[in-house]
Amino acid sequence: MRSDTQHFKCTIDGPVARIALNRPERKNPLTFDSYAELRDWFRDLHYDDSVHAVVFLPNGGNFSSGGDVHDIIGPLTQMSMKELLAFTRMTGDLVKAMIGCGKPIIAAVDGVCAGAGAIIAMASDLRIATPDAKVAFLFNRVGLAGCDMGACAMLPRIIGQGRANELLYLGRSMSAEEGHAWGFFNRLAEPAELEAAAMEMAERICAGPTFANAMTKTMLAQEWSMSLEQAIEAEAQAQAICMQGNDFRRAYEAFAAKKKSVFEGD
Numbered sequence: 001m002r003s004d005t006q007h008f009k010c011t012i013d014g015p016v017a018r019i020a021l022n023r024p025e026r027k028n029p030l031t032f033d034s035y036a037e038l039r040d041w042f043r044d045l046h047y048d049d050s051v052h053a054v055v056f057l058p059n060g061g062n063f064s065s066g067g068d069v070h071d072i073i074g075p076l077t078q079m080s081m082k083e084l085l086a087f088t089r090m091t092g093d094l095v096k097a098m099i100g101c102g103k104p105i106i107a108a109v110d111g112v113c114a115g116a117g118a119i120i121a122m123a124s125d126l127r128i129a130t131p132d133a134k135v136a137f138l139f140n141r142v143g144l145a146g147c148d149m150g151a152c153a154m155l156p157r158i159i160g161q162g163r164a165n166e167l168l169y170l171g172r173s174m175s176a177e178e179g180h181a182w183g184f185f186n187r188l189a190e191p192a193e194l195e196a197a198a199m200e201m202a203e204r205i206c207a208g209p210t211f212a213n214a215m216t217k218t219m220l221a222q223e224w225s226m227s228l229e230q231a232i233e234a235e236a237q238a239q240a241i242c243m244q245g246n247d248f249r250r251a252y253e254a255f256a257a258k259k260k261s262v263f264e265g266d
Contacts, residue, residue, distance in 0.1 A: 002046065005041065007034035009059065015052040015206040016199065017045075024060025026198055027112045028066035035116075042097035052210040052265065053202040054103055056124060057195060058110040063133070066115020077080065088148075093148050098123045099221050102214040104205050108198035109133045110191055114173075120185075121150040122158065125217065128198050129185045134173040141171040157224075159184050209247040210265035 003010045003066040009020045019041075021028035045051060067073055076084060098120070099106060106122035114136040119134065121127055129135075137155065139148050146152060146168030156164040157183040167174055189197040205213060215238050223231040240247060247263045254261040 002041065002044065005037060007031065007037045008041075010041070012051060015050065015210075016055060016202045017051045017053075018055045018057055018199075020057040020059040021064050021117075024057060024062065026068070027062040027065035028059050028117070029071070030116050031066045031068050031071045031247045032087075036095055039090065039094040039097050041093070042101045045103055046097075049265070052103060052206040053100075054105045055195075055198045055202050056105060056107045056120065057110060057198070061108070061191070062111035063109045063113040064115075064117025064120065065112050066117045066138070092149050095119060095123045100219075102217060104202075104217060106201055108136065109176075109185070109195050110194055114138055116149065119151060122151065122154055123149075126201060127179075127185045128187050128189055128194060128201070129176045129179060130191045130194055131176050131188055132191070133176040133179070133185075133235070135179055136171065136173040137167050137182065138171040140169065146171075152255060153224075158182075175231040207263065209242075209245070209251075209263045211245055212242045212247065215242055 002013045003017075005019075007022070009018075009022045011018045019038075020101040021030065021034060023029060028258050045054070076087065079087070090162065104126065106126045106128065107121040109127060109129040109135055111130075113121055113133055114130075115138055118135045118137050120176060137146060137148075137151055139146050139151075150166060152164075155168070158164075159167075159179075163182055166172070174182075174184065176188055180188050187197070219235060219238050222234065245262075246266045250263060251261045
């Protein structure tokens with residue numbers, strides 16, 4: 001997996017990739033280039049068996065302020081409808097690539113997490129925040145609808161329809177305490193402990209059955225549009241596939257021998 005990225009930081013430590021936007025002096029806004037490179041990186045990740053989890057980190061005390069006002073917002077006001085649609089489809093493709101990458105993503109949120117930055121956190125599988133983190137889906141504050149990059153589909157599933165309505169209609173910030181109470185954040189951690197907490201979670205995931213974890217991520221995404229009967233059948237097929245894997249056999253043999261399971265991802 002590439003770590004020589006140009007528009008965001010990337011470090012790969014064994015099975016864990018750590019990434020972060022890299023414009024801390026401006027609270028890590030996204031640009032056309034960083035959107036596209038992140039999209040392509042997550043697409044490529046789907047085919048890489050060496051990375052088993054991703055930690056998306058803050059940089060300089062902030063996660064991301066969203067689309068850059070000067071580099072993105074200004075140019076968008078001058079574009080044609082065809083150009084605008086190409087852009088909005090590209091940003092949505094980043095979310096689809098994150099969902100489809102086959103690897104659990106942990107967002108470690110500190111400081112500002114707004115606009116597209118909030119979407120990236122939302123599209124991650126697990127979220128940890130500092131008490132100072134503030135998440136804002138502020139699209140309506142710049143004259144746009146709250147239905148950006150899948151927010152109207154995904155956010156209500158995480159925090160509930162009424163709470164999502166409030167954030168998307170008002171564009172107000174959600175505090176870390178609210179986010180934790182509402183289920184957006186899995187846990188809170190002090191700033192000095194945030195990265196270590198996210199890495200500890202990633203390492204626990206990597207120590208598990210990584211093929212089965214990828215199957216879990218796939219089914220969590222695919223079952224959104226299934227009836228209950230379809231979901232039960234799809235899970236029966238997915239589980240039967242996992243039962244053919246060596247990790248299932250290893251777990252049984254370890255249990256029988258009263259030892260701890262050691263998974264190898266096959």
